Amino acid sequence: MSKLLILYTGGTIGMAPTPAGLAPVPGYLPAQLQRLAREGVSWDVVEYPQLIDSSAITVADWQKLVADLAAAYERYDGFVVIHGTDTMAYTASVLAFALENLAKPVIVTGSQLPLGHPRSDGWGNLADAIEAACQPALHEVAIAFNRLLLRGCRARKVDAASFAGFDSPNATPLARFGIHASWDTTQWRRGSGAFRAVLPQPASIRSGFLLPGSMAADFGRWLAADTPQAAILHSYGNGNTPDDAALLDGVRTASERGCLVVNLTQCGKGAVEVGAYAASQPLAQAGALAGGDMTPEAANAKLLYLLSQGLSAPALRQAWAANLRGEVTLAD
Ligand code: ASN
Numbered sequence: 662m663s664k665l666l667i668l669y670t671g672g673t674i675g676m677a678p679t680p681a682g683l684a685p686v687p688g689y690l691p692a693q694l695q696r697l698a699r700e701g702v703s704w705d706v707v708e709y710p711q712l713i714d715s716s717a718i719t720v721a722d723w724q725k726l727v728a729d730l731a732a733a734y735e736r737y738d739g740f741v742v743i744h745g746t747d748t749m750a751y752t753a754s755v756l757a758f759a760l761e762n763l764a765k766p767v768i769v770t771g772s773q774l775p776l777g778h779p780r781s782d783g784w785g786n787l788a789d790a791i792e793a794a795c796q797p798a799l800h801e802v803a804i805a806f807n808r809l810l811l812r813g814c815r816a817r818k819v820d821a822a823s824f825a826g827f828d829s830p831n832a833t834p835l836a837r838f839g840i841h842a843s844w845d846t847t848q849w850r851r852g853s854g855a856f857r858a859v860l861p862q863p864a865s866i867r868s869g870f871l872l873p874g875s876m877a878a879d880f881g882r883w884l885a886a887d888t889p890q891a892a893i894l895h896s897y898g899n900g901n902t903p904d905d906a907a908l909l910d911g912v913r914t915a916s917e918r919g920c921l922v923v924n925l926t927q928c929g930k931g932a933v934e935v936g937a938y939a940a941s942q943p944l945a946q947a948g949a950l951a952g953g954d955m956t957p958e959a960a961n962a963k964l965l966y967l968l969s970q971g972l973s974a975p976a977l978r979q980a981w982a983a984n985l986r987g988e989v990t991l992a993d
Contacts, residue, residue, distance in 0.1 A: 663795040665704040666737040667694065668729060670722070671712035672745030672771040674783040683775065685712035690743065693776050697788055702795055704741075715745025715771075718752060720863045720965070726752070727759045730767065731858035739766040739794030743787075746771045746818055746826050749804060753813030754962035755861055757802040757986045762854040766799040769813060770806060773826055782807065782824045789838045796844065800852035801987075803835055810836035812848075814959040814988040819929070830930040831954040831990060850987055862969040866961060868893040870927065877903050881911030884922070891921040891964040893957060894944070900924050900933030900951060901940035909947040916948025919974040921967075921981060923960055925952040932990065950981050952989075959988040 669675065675690035676683040691706040707729070713722070730740055744752055753769045760767065770790035772783030790805035802813035806827040815829035836844045867889045869880045884892055892915065896902045902924075912922050924933050924944055932954035935945045945951065952960050967980050984991050 663702050663738045664736075665702065665739050665741060665791065665794050666730075666733050667704050667706045667741045667743065668726065669706060669708045669712070669743040670715070670726070670745075671709065672715050672743065672749075673775055674743060674745075674770075674772040674781075674786075675712065676775045677777055685714070687712060690776065694787070697784075697791060702791060704791075705737075713745070715748040715752070718745075718748045720861055723752065723755045723759070723861050727756065727858050727860055730756070730760065734765070734856060734858075737765070738797065739799075740768065741787075741790045741794050742767065742769045744769050744771050746773065746806075749806075750813070750816045750818055750827070750956065750958040751961060753802050753804050753816060754956070754958045754988070755965060757812075757814040757959075757988070758962050758966035759859050759861055760802065761857045761859060762852050763802065764800045764852040764856060766794045766796055767802045767813075768793045768810075769802065769804050773824055785838075789842075792838070792842055793836065798846065799835070799844075799849055801835065801850055805838075808838040809834045810838070812987055814962065814986050815956065817929075817956050817958060831932070831956075832987070859966060859969055861962075861965045864891065864965055864968040865889040866891045866893070866964050866968075868895065868957070868961075870895040871897060871902060877905040878907035881905065881908035884911035884915040884920070888918065889915075889920055890968050891923065893923045893925055893952070893960055893964075894949065895925050895927045895957070896933070896941075896944065897927060899931065899937040899941060900926060900935060900944070901938050902944050904940070904943050909943050912944060912947040912949050919977075921964060921977055922949045923952045923964070923981075924949045925955065925957055925960055950978065953991065955989045963988060 768790040815832035
């Protein structure tokens, strides 16, 4: 018998039409879940008092989720978090880092169409999430969506129009749900050590999406003038940037102040590979940290997690380089 805790935070899945557009309807979704009842599984449902469109998610919401999961950790075999799709990959990434030495499944799901819609994808997603949350060997935060189970800190929302809303472009799925569930246990992480939750703390993390023209210099000048704790620059291809003096000065100045400047690729797939092109070297020499094939969502969560622990600047830079939750592919 698996005992699950289902935390319902909001999202389209439990929404209904209102004059202003789709909005969450309290009480609706927990009652609907009864339709998924089956032998061998029981669950408690907690509906959050403020059901949100996930575009409104804040660090305070993440703190509550992490705290709720941590408080209930010993009492349940697995967890399902029902969430809007817009920031689902951000939340799944935050949970993946915050829940250290996780040894139970935490499955995040939602849908593109509300459960009340005749063609809703929510039923399948919920059923798959519950199935995954009953797997005792799955020690991961994962997203169940459109018949895939994806590592949370590898997943991205890639489509706002089709049911195939999520993908993990640089990592193979943890499972595929067909007539039979096909669990790729070779991909599953093995937890060891005592479970511990690290509450994410608000941090000043900025990001910039490089555009041809004056943007590189503007970003550099802004970095030199502002004092964020971290900044993500979405560069071209394998991590390339123009050799722009203001950009490099800004990155150098910020890095010397202890700011973590992370270089991620703008590409949907592939990695920052320092040295693949000469055009990737100056940014690295100025102090930027390569993000490899990490998603922006995972990079944000990793930065938040590391910045929440009061580490020194060298310790932060060292921890950044490690693969902590299977979020990045490291070169051998
Ligand atoms: N705007 C919605 C949300 O993220 C989208 C969805 O859930 N499909 O809450």
